Structure formats: C-alpha cells, structure tokens
Amino acid sequence: MRSLILFLFLSIPVQIMSQESVNGKYEEYILTPAPPQSPRINSPSLYGLRPGSPLIYRVPCTGERPIEFEAEDIPEGVLLNKETGIMTGIIEKPGSYTMILKAKNSFGHFSREFTLDVGDKLALTPPMGWNSWYIHYDRISDKTMREAADQMIATGMADYGYQYVNIDDCWMMKLKSEDVDINGKRRDKQGVIIPNKRFPDMKGMADYIHAKGLKAGLYISPGPSTCAGYEGSYKHEAQDAATFADWGYDFLKYDWCSYRKVAGKKSDPDYFIRPYLLMWDELQKQDRDIVLNLCQYGMGNVWEWGGEVGNCWRTTGDLGLEERKNLPGFYSIGLSNARHAKYAIPGGWNDPDYILIGWVGNAHGMAEGTPTDLTPNEQYSYMSMWSLMAAPLIFSGDMAKLDKFTLNVLCNHEVIEVNQDPLGKQAMLLEKTDHQFVMVKPMIDGSISVGIFNLNDEVKKITITWDDLEISGNKHIRDLWRQKDLGTFSDRFITEIQPHGVTLIRLFNE
Numbered sequence: 001m002r003s004l005i006l007f008l009f010l011s012i013p014v015q016i017m018s019q020e021s022v023n024g025k026y027e028e029y030i031l032t033p034a035p036p037q038s039p040r041i042n043s044p045s046l047y048g049l050r051p052g053s054p055l056i057y058r059v060p061c062t063g064e065r066p067i068e069f070e071a072e073d074i075p076e077g078v079l080l081n082k083e084t085g086i087m088t089g090i091i092e093k094p095g096s097y098t099m100i101l102k103a104k105n106s107f108g109h110f111s112r113e114f115t116l117d118v119g120d121k122l123a124l125t126p127p128m129g130w131n132s133w134y135i136h137y138d139r140i141s142d143k144t145m146r147e148a149a150d151q152m153i154a155t156g157m158a159d160y161g162y163q164y165v166n167i168d169d170c171w172m173m174k175l176k177s178e179d180v181d182i183n184g185k186r187r188d189k190q191g192v193i194i195p196n197k198r199f200p201d202m203k204g205m206a207d208y209i210h211a212k213g214l215k216a217g218l219y220i221s222p223g224p225s226t227c228a229g230y231e232g233s234y235k236h237e238a239q240d241a242a243t244f245a246d247w248g249y250d251f252l253k254y255d256w257c258s259y260r261k262v263a264g265k266k267s268d269p270d271y272f273i274r275p276y277l278l279m280w281d282e283l284q285k286q287d288r289d290i291v292l293n294l295c296q297y298g299m300g301n302v303w304e305w306g307g308e309v310g311n312c313w314r315t316t317g318d319l320g321l322e323e324r325k326n327l328p329g330f331y332s333i334g335l336s337n338a339r340h341a342k343y344a345i346p347g348g349w350n351d352p353d354y355i356l357i358g359w360v361g362n363a364h365g366m367a368e369g370t371p372t373d374l375t376p377n378e379q380y381s382y383m384s385m386w387s388l389m390a391a392p393l394i395f396s397g398d399m400a401k402l403d404k405f406t407l408n409v410l411c412n413h414e415v416i417e418v419n420q421d422p423l424g425k426q427a428m429l430l431e432k433t434d435h436q437f438v439m440v441k442p443m444i445d446g447s448i449s450v451g452i453f454n455l456n457d458e459v460k461k462i463t464i465t466w467d468d469l470e471i472s473g474n475k476h477i478r479d480l481w482r483q484k485d486l487g488t489f490s491d492r493f494i495t496e497i498q499p500h501g502v503t504l505i506r507l508f509n510e
C-alpha cells in the first residue's frame, strides 16, 4: 500500500510550472505563498555584535501592521521599541543572551527565540541587504540611497531580514573629471576624505538609514583610487576607518582595484593579505561594528585566509561582467564559489557577488536599468544556489522598480532560512554534469536542504537517492519555494524540473 501511495505521488510532477506564454515572454509564475496577516518573525535566530558597540536591529516580521513587539529576558542595556520592533542599546559584557521575541496584532501572535551573541564575531549569518552598483553606477546620490532605505521598508524586504543599505563606488571625488559635482578637493588639510557633491551629508544619510532600523554601508579601495577612478584609502587607512565609524557606517566593501600599483612584489607571502589586514586592524579599534567585505576577485586563494581579516570575501570576478556561454553567468560564478564550501564559517563567508534580478543595468558601459533577461526558472535557481551556499544575500537591482515576481524570489522566508541557518555550513556540490547538479546543506536542526538543478533546455525528471545524499531512513520532505509538505519518502526522491529550473527541498528526520 505504502509503495502504491509513493508511486501515485511520484507520478504527479512535483514541479508543476509552465514557462512560456503565447506572446513569447516567459510567464512569471509566483511560487512564494503570501505571508499570513498574523505576525511571523523571520530568520535569523542570532545576531553577533561586540561588547560596547551600539546595537541597531529591526526585528524582521511579516503580518499586518500595526504589530506590537515585546521581548522576554531582554538583556540589560537593550531596548525594544514596541511599535517599530527596532532594538537599540549597548551590551558591555560578552556572552550569549537569548530572549523570547513576541509579536502580536489583531490577527494573532507569534514568538520565537532570538540570541544576541556578544563577542568578537560579526556576521554570524550571511549579511543581507542591497548595494547600489549594478543599477546606479556613477549616478548614485544621497537621494537615491535614502529612497532605497525607504523602499526596503515599503516593499517588505526588511521584514524578511534585508537590512544593509550599501553605497558602492562613486561617493568620493573623482581623480580626473570635468564634472563639477565630482571634481574637487579629495581630502581636507588633515587628510579627512571629502565626499562628492552628490553626498552632502554622509553622517546624515547613515542616521536616516538607522532611524528605520536598517544599517548603512559604503565602499572604498586600499589603493590610491577605486575601480571607477575615485579617491581611495591608500596611506589614509586609519583615518578613513575612523571617519567611516564617526559617520556611523556598519559595512565596508574594500575593493583591491588600483592597489596593485603600490603593492610591491607579488612573491611576497603577505602580498594579498596585507591591505586587508591593515584595514581589519583599524576597524577593530572603532567603537562601532563594521562588517568587512573583501573584494579582490578570489586572488591568492582568499578563501584560505579571508576569515582572518574579514567577514566575507568575493571568490570570483564581477558577476555582472561574466560572459553568458550556454548558460547565464550566475551558474559559472556560483559553481566556482561552490568549490570553496569548506571555508565558510559563521562570521566568514564566501561571496559570489550580488543577486542581479529585477531591473539591472548592464555593467559593460554602466548602463541604465532594464528588466533582467533571466527566465523565471533561472531566477529561482539563482536564489536557491545563493541560499544553499550561505552567500551574502545582497540584491543589486533597482529598489524603485521591485515587482511582485522579483519580490517573490527575494522574499521567501523558508528559502532565506536555509541561507541564514546558524550552523553556517555552505552546501556541498554533490553531483555535477553538463546536465544537472545537486547541492546539499546541513542545517542546525539535523535536517538537510537540497537543491536539484536542471541545466538542460528541456524538462527533465531527476532522481536522487539516499545513497547519493549519504543518508538513510524515512524522511519527511518539504518543498521550500511552495512552502508545502510533500510527504514521507524512504530511499529516493524523483522530481520533474523545468529547463534551467530547480527543486529546492528540505529533508527532515521522521
């Protein structure tokens, strides 16, 4: 009987999704169920900060507002705003502080444990947020950054854990330019960096972002100039770290770029690590927490040492410049990043670059945004790979043009939970052929998250066995994109997957 049920179940395609519509455009089928009206507090379940550093944390919670927030066993020195769910304060003593967060509205209530881990580690789960590069390039301004923060709240992204609002390149003065906005004194008499005229108030901008419970990030290079030719930190590292802390920034992307010009000899064993170690040490001296994102495209096997001098490190060249061969560039970048799985740990993540969906501008020529040419299936695959790989989830498309479909890809709390799992393991790549691959991520509760990816241009039926996964016994399986239980399976799982699509499941012990 049981095998009959299993047979009947498996003969129904697990992925029921039609791709092409009559007018030749791909149908944007939405898999993520709408959140309930009652409150639901989303991941992460823990957050790292240093003793004495100011805390700003907006509890990510979906449901109809107004929601009333409350915390049981909240540590001394921390306050939770009842109406906004924004936690602020300072904890002086190192330790692990677990509280019960509660949220209620007229539809119901929700509670879950949340831990503030006060020690020397930041980014205990992969950073989530938005970065300006792939949509605004050198057009970025204070106004656009503030609007991005507004949109992070208004679109609901913040309710799923997105919290960093990061300017990329082009906020400083440019070394050579005719444009009066960006051509000026690059530093004052004391050497303090001067932002360009599109950023009249860097501190005010960070305050604005913080007032929403979000965090602010910026970018610079250890070399004399950035990749786009703006002022770099070379010989001003200590001063810049202090300035960024004084302005109130929480995240720094530090991009190698022109550093090669001043770096000395490549045979020197410290060649690659030196500029990052220098900035890392300076950041440790500040009285606020600044997550350090290394951007040097994977040189010198950065994954082997990145965790000593940073919180995440780009493992490849720019995703937006990656050539599309048979498949879109995120596959080659993602699969290259997958090779370094064993180096990912809480506080130190492999970074395969941003999520480029929605409206993005072609990086060749820093163009204005247009809708992504990725198919819906490819977008689900992209987000599934990044989640399984515990990659920073940083969206870099247009915040002002977020549509329902893009938000459904970015904001599925069960998919994000895979990414934000506190065990902090990156998925292992199990089986890779020209036609398919499988990624497997162990989770803190003993379950495993599995992504099965179809690289074919046709629909394909793929079987994974427990032997492939090195597991045994009955498993209760959940489809994460649909947030649906699929039943109990004893030794294999068969799924029909659309071209370039994915089946993302989680296997729980019975």
Ligand code: GLA
Binding pocket: 133, 168, 169, 226, 227, 228, 255, 295, 317, 318
């Ligand atoms: C490099 C980085 C990109 C972006 C640009 C800015 O190319 O890899 O992510 O920051 O510089 O100039």
